Amino acid sequence: MIEVNRIGEVWVFAEQEKGALSEVPLELLGKGRELAETLGVPLAAVLLTAGDGEEMATRLGQDGADKVYLVEHDLLRQYQASTYARVIRELVQAHAPQVVLYGATAMGRDLAPTVASSLKCGLTADCTDLQIGDHTPPGSKELHRNLLLQIRPAFGGSIIATIVNYDRWPQMATVREGVMVMPQPDGQRRATLVRHAASFSGFRAPLRILESERREKKVNLKAARVIVAGGAGVGTRESFRLVWELANCLGGAVGASRAAIDLGFVDKDHQVGQTGTTVRPALYVACGISGAVQHRAGMEESAKILAINIDRSAPIFSVAHYGIVGDLRVVIPRLVRAIRGGARIEGLAEPLEGPGTPPREARG
Amino acid sequence: MGYRCVVCVKQVPDTKRLTGQAMKDDGTVNRAALPAVFNPEDLNALEAALAIRDRHAGTVTVISMGLPKASDVLREALFRGADRAILITDRRAAGSDTLATSYILSCAIRRLEPDIVLCGRQAIDGDTAQVGPQIAEKLGYTLVTYLEELLDLRGSTLRVRRNLGSGFEVVEAELPVLATVLDTANTPRPPAAKRLMKFKKARCRSEVEQAVSRELSEAGEDARATEVARRCLMLAERGLLIEQWNLDDVGADLTWCGFKGSPTNVHRVQSIVLAGGAYREYPPTDEGVGRLVRELIEDHTIG
Numbered sequence: 001m002i003e004v005n006r007i008g009e010v011w012v013f014a015e016q017e018k019g020a021l022s023e024v025p026l027e028l029l030g031k032g033r034e035l036a037e038t039l040g041v042p043l044a045a046v047l048l049t050a051g052d053g054e055e056m057a058t059r060l061g062q063d064g065a066d067k068v069y070l071v072e073h074d075l076l077r078q079y080q081a082s083t084y085a086r087v088i089r090e091l092v093q094a095h096a097p098q099v100v101l102y103g104a105t106a107m108g109r110d111l112a113p114t115v116a117s118s119l120k121c122g123l124t125a126d127c128t129d130l131q132i133g134d135h136t137p138p139g140s141k142e143l144h145r146n147l148l149l150q151i152r153p154a155f156g157g158s159i160i161a162t163i164v165n166y167d168r169w170p171q172m173a174t175v176r177e178g179v180m181v182m183p184q185p186d187g188q189r190r191a192t193l194v195r196h197a198a199s200f201s202g203f204r205a206p207l208r209i210l211e212s213e214r215r216e217k218k219v220n221l222k223a224a225r226v227i228v229a230g231g232a233g234v235g236t237r238e239s240f241r242l243v244w245e246l247a248n249c250l251g252g253a254v255g256a257s258r259a260a261i262d263l264g265f266v267d268k269d270h271q272v273g274q275t276g277t278t279v280r281p282a283l284y285v286a287c288g289i290s291g292a293v294q295h296r297a298g299m300e301e302s303a304k305i306l307a308i309n310i311d312r313s314a315p316i317f318s319v320a321h322y323g324i325v326g327d328l329r330v331v332i333p334r335l336v337r338a339i340r341g342g343a344r345i346e347g348l349a350e351p352l353e354g355p356g357t358p359p360r361e362a363r364g
Numbered sequence: 365m366g367y368r369c370v371v372c373v374k375q376v377p378d379t380k381r382l383t384g385q386a387m388k389d390d391g392t393v394n395r396a397a398l399p400a401v402f403n404p405e406d407l408n409a410l411e412a413a414l415a416i417r418d419r420h421a422g423t424v425t426v427i428s429m430g431l432p433k434a435s436d437v438l439r440e441a442l443f444r445g446a447d448r449a450i451l452i453t454d455r456r457a458a459g460s461d462t463l464a465t466s467y468i469l470s471c472a473i474r475r476l477e478p479d480i481v482l483c484g485r486q487a488i489d490g491d492t493a494q495v496g497p498q499i500a501e502k503l504g505y506t507l508v509t510y511l512e513e514l515l516d517l518r519g520s521t522l523r524v525r526r527n528l529g530s531g532f533e534v535v536e537a538e539l540p541v542l543a544t545v546l547d548t549a550n551t552p553r554p555p556a557a558k559r560l561m562k563f564k565k566a567r568c569r570s571e572v573e574q575a576v577s578r579e580l581s582e583a584g585e586d587a588r589a590t591e592v593a594r595r596c597l598m599l600a601e602r603g604l605l606i607e608q609w610n611l612d613d614v615g616a617d618l619t620w621c622g623f624k625g626s627p628t629n630v631h632r633v634q635s636i637v638l639a640g641g642a643y644r645e646y647p648p649t650d651e652g653v654g655r656l657v658r659e660l661i662e663d664h665t666i667g
Contacts, residue, residue, distance in 0.1 A: 001627065081497065081507050106528040110509045113494040117466060117501035120620075122627030125492035135631050149631060155379055155489060160634045168627035206506040207535045210523070214531035226666065250666055274491070283665045304665050306656070307643070317643055322656055326648025334650055338657040339666070 001121045001168040006146075008098030008170065009067070010036040013088070013111070014047040014060055015103055017079070017214070021056050023182070023222075024103030028175055029064040030183035031130055032101060038132045039146060041098070042066040045191070048087055050077035054193070061191030064183050068191045069095075073198050079107055080207045085114040087198045092119060094196075097170050099148050101130075104174035112174050122165040124150035124173040128278075128297075135164045147171065153274065153297050178222050178278040179301070219253055219269050221277045226252030226285070229272055229299070232259035233288025233309060234328065240265040242332040243287055249339050255279065255299075257289045273298035287328045291316025308332070366422025367517070367539075369413040370478040372469060372499070373406040373426055373441060375434040376489040402437045405484025407444075407552040409545040412514060413482050414445045414553065420517060422479075423447045427472055429457065429465060432570035438606050442563040443555030451568045454610040459623035462490075466498030468621055471614040473503060480522070481505060481542040493544070500542035508535060508543040565599075568606040572596055 012032045014025040025045065036043035044067040045060040047053050057068040069091055075083050088111070092100065100115075102108035104126045116123035129151040135144045144166040150173045154161045165171045221227060228250065230243035240260070247254045255272040256265060272279055274294040284302035289295060291307070291314055299305070300319045307320035308328050317323050324331050377398040413424045426441040428434045429452040438449035452472055460468065473481060481503070486493035493509075500507035512527040515534065522541050526533045527548065567575075572595045576588050583591070599605040611621055619625060646652040660666045 081509075085501070106510060106530065109493050110497060110507070113462070113492075113497040114501050114507065116463060116494070117498035120463065120627075122461065122463060123494060124628060125490070125494060133631075135629070137629060147631075154491075155377070162631040162633070163628050164631045165627045166629065207508070207537050209533060209535050211534040212531070213533070283660065304660070305643075306660075320643040322659075323643040323645045324648050324652070324656070325645065331648045331653065334648070334653040335657065338650070338654045 001119055002092065002096050002170060004167065004169050005096040005098055007041060008096050009042045009044045010039065010099040011069075011097040011101065011170075012043070012045050012065070013100065013102045013108065014045040014056065014068075015105060015107055016047065016049060016056060019049065019052055019056065021059060022103065022105065024105055024108070024175075024177050025060070026063050027177070027180040027182050028101050028103060029060065031175070031180040032099075033064040033183065035099060035130060035132060035148070036066075039098070044069060044097070044194075046088065046091060046100075047071070048073075048076045048084055050074055057191060057193055059185070062185040062187055062189050064186075064189070065191045067194055069194050069196055071196045071198050073200060075200050075203075075205055076198075078209050078212065079111075080205055080209070081110050081114045082207075083200075083203075083205050084111050085118060086200075086203070087196075088115050089118050090198065091196060092170055100170045100172045102172070102174045104176045108174045112172060116172055119170070121168050121170055121172060122163075124152060124163040127152045127173045127175045128160075128179045130173065130175065135166055137166065148173070153293075176278055178280070221253050221255055221270070221272060221279050224253035224279070224281050226250045226283045227255045227272070227279055227281045227299075227302075228252050228285040228287065229255030229257065229270075229289060230260050230265060230287045231257040231289030231295075232263060233290065233311075234260060234265060235288070237263075237265050239329055242329065246285065246287070246332050246336055249336050250283070250285075252281070252283070252285075255284075257292070257295045259292075260289075286316050286320070287332065289316050290314045291319065366420050367416055367480055368422055368476070368478040369416055369424050369480045369482060370473055370476050371406070371410045371413045371424060371426045371441070371446070372473075372481065372483045372495070373410065373428045373437050374403040374484075374487045375400050375428065375430055375437045376403045376487050377401075379488050400433065400436065402440050403484055403487045403489075405486065405545060405547050406437075407484075408547050408549050409482040409484045410441055410444060410446065411550045411552040412511070412543075412545050413480070415550065416480065416514070416517065417445075417447075425450065425476055425478070427452060427469065427476075429453070429460075429469060429472075432568055432574065432608075435566075435568045435571055435606050438568075439563055439566050440555065442566060443560045444553055445556065445559065448607070449566070450607045450609060451570075452609050452614065453568075453570060454621075456611055456618060456622050459626060460621060461626035461628045462492055462494040462498060463627060464621050464625035466495045466502060467625060468611065468614065468616050469495065470499045470502035471616045472609060473499065475614065479520075479539045479541075481540070483542070483544050485510060485544045485546050496542060496544040503540070503542065505540045505542040506537040508537060508541055511543040511545045512549050514549075563604065565602075566604040566606050567599055568608040569596055570608060571606075572599070 012028040015022040045065040131149040148171040150163040228247035280301040306322040425448040483496035513525040516523040
């Protein structure tokens with residue numbers, strides 16, 4: 001741990017793989033910018049790589065970093081917890097940042113606890129929001145100003161807890177992917193590059209990585225403007241086709257609740273919710289999804305939510321903007337018809353077409 | 365020969381059943397309505413350890429930190445084949461966050477000198493996935509998270525396949541290793557009927573004390589203490605006494621335990637109250653659906 005350092009910087013761990021930055025550090029820079037400005041301190045990114053870090057550092061600057069700590073070493077070519085944690089611990093001890101943020105990715109959730117344990121500092125997992133605020137510990141009169149309020153769902157998503165660390169710093173958190181808005185890059189911005197030479201003398205990386213295979217997710221829910229998602233209420237894998245059909249005619253992606261995945265209706269890549277992807281599309285259509293807290297946590301930020309459910313008391317309606325109480329096997333075909341027959345809707349000259357629908361000629 | 369495995373397990377509220385009566389009218393969690401269960405991925409960790417013992421011989425020791433009631437999950441582990449069960453329970457451990465918890469568990473594990481420590485990837489109440497990696501760091505064991513398949517274990521070398529969600533990795537490490545296990549790694553074996561009959565009577569000392577206080581509420585303190593000692597001795601003779609360790613037993617430095625040893629503090633907790641009723645409803649007819657689509661087009665949500 002380090003002492004409380006009110007002039008310490010706000011840091012973002014710049015997750016990268018094979019020289020390509022992940023999306024999540026860019027999302028974190030957007031939030032980090034806001035926090036750093038509130039605190040009146042610089043925002044820095046921490047970039048660990050085997051080499052050629054300058055291009056990535058430039059991008060980090062354009063996305064809001066004032067400073068980039070760049071550490072290049074052959075041992076950092078492939079990520080492993082112990083080597084990366086060792087370097088970050090060294091940097092924290094040398095520069096005493098007040099906040100260190102990581103993406104709650106497979107890498108971040110492996111790395112951050114290792115760093116926290118070695119620094120004996122706190123770590124809040126899977127935050128969905130971060131703010132700056134004051135805290136007075138219960139039974140004490142001491143007011144701690146301008147702490148990082150680390151906000152996260154807990155207990156399966158049924159409570160929102162706000163966590164603070166007021167005496168043992170840095171204040172560290174992992175942040176869920178997709179919940180922070182990515183900043184607009186500014187081509188004119190430049191970050192100051194601070195090179196750090198890591199000391200690996202006498203150190204041997206404990207893992208031998210024999211194979212490494214990246215698998216592109218078959219579906220990119222985070223980028224979808226429209227998501228049509230199905231739950232257990234869809235009934236069968238057969239009727240889940242209706243969900244695909246509606247998604248196709250809206251040019252959207254297919255999502256699913258955990259229950260639908262457990263029932264084998266669709267592949268796990270489609271999962272929306274606390275353990276799946278967090279999404280915020282322009283339109284989210286929830287078909288036969290009851291809306292357990294875990295699911296709502298992953299979609300309630302959507303701009304518009306349409307819930308179709310046979311059960312009027314389903315909790316999904318509590319976050320919906322539009323609701324249809326009815327059998328989705330009847331409702332979805334009607335929706336598809338209404339959307340495809342868009343020409344008949346007043347004021348629209350052309351029928352609507354999504355990328356998944358056949359071209360008009362083919363339909364005759 | 366064989367390998368000494370330690371499995372860390374946790375008793376958790378069943379957050380998967382957070383519907384209906386599990387939520388009170390004010391939107392808060394009705395904890396009493398939630399059954400306490402064996403954390404699901406810890407069962408996968410246990411199965412992984414039992415599979416290692418089946419193949420290579422050795423021992424499987426299960427440890428849990430919690431209230432005496434957490435003996436439930438230790439008994440469950442004994443039903444399923446664990447050789448030894450240890451409960452770490454101490455009032456001074458109350459309020460421990462992940463850092464303090466991993467410190468206390470690492471003190472206990474150090475006494476057992478295992479070759480392999482297995483944990484579930486994460487617990488369903490907090491979903492933090494921190495305690496495993498932090499125990500590894502404190503013990504100086506090599507950390508292997510997201511274990512999906514144990515490919516090979518030979519001599520002091522372990523080879524596993526990790527599932528990172530966005531891909532896979534095959535890694536090799538020298539023992540000692542701490543691995544966190546995914547729910548996709550295996551299918552936990554069910555409790556064995558014979559073991560269930562035997563170990564359902566297994567108790568830790570605190571449970572014996574509670575039973576004696578209940579049954580001999582009229583008796584004096586000395587008489588109760590004598591009875592506790594007698595029952596514990598009987599259980600121990602039959603191999604049914606769940607070992608119970610406190611912070612002194614594990615040699616923990618109290619500075620790093622409980623509230624004092626926990627850097628994170630709860631600032632505020634809000635229940636998610638279901639609002640409800642604010643949405644606009646359309647009838648499931650052609651006319652209703654058509655009106656909805658028109659509205660979505662008009663406000664440029666679609667189209």
